[in-house]
Amino acid sequence: MSIVEIYSVVDPDAMHELGVAFGRALAAGDLVILTGPLGAGKTTFTRGIGEGLGVRGPVQSPTFVIARTHPSLVGGAPLVHVDAYRLADASEVEDLDLDFDGSVVVAEWGAGLVGVRDSWVEVVIERPVGGGDTGAGDNVDDSADFAEAPVEPRTLTVTGYGPRWQNGVLA
Incomplete structure (x- = not known):
């Protein structure tokens, strides 16, 4: 069973606040x-998640450390921020x-690599694309790319899988 929610964000501040x-x-x-x-805003979104969780920052792209x-900072779960782009397999x-049990794990580029659990959330961020886009193989900080790109709306398709999310993620 899965629940799908669609969110539109107009700028990096809105992406952060949704996070x-x-x-x-x-x-x-x-x-x-x-x-x-x-440049879609994955790290900007994760930065917001970190703020919502009350973790020590700064939350930055883990591209080079995985x-x-x-x-x-508030006695809750730590945030583990993973960049799975350079990982070959699960x-x-x-x-x-x-x-995984004692933390909130956010995995950028984790589709198909992070083992499926009883419940999980998948967030697909879409943005307008054009001829000047950076190639997927370039190591560019996602949040910096968002800030330098023209401010264009993003669409987030959020799918909650399993019993934990049976009523939606932000329900």
């Missing part, structure tokens, strides 16, 4: 898979020895 709302809805054991092209853990994710 804050998501962060407030998340708890230890939750997995969020983020998908979208470079995963960053941000401990809670076994490499397992090698990272992430605390």
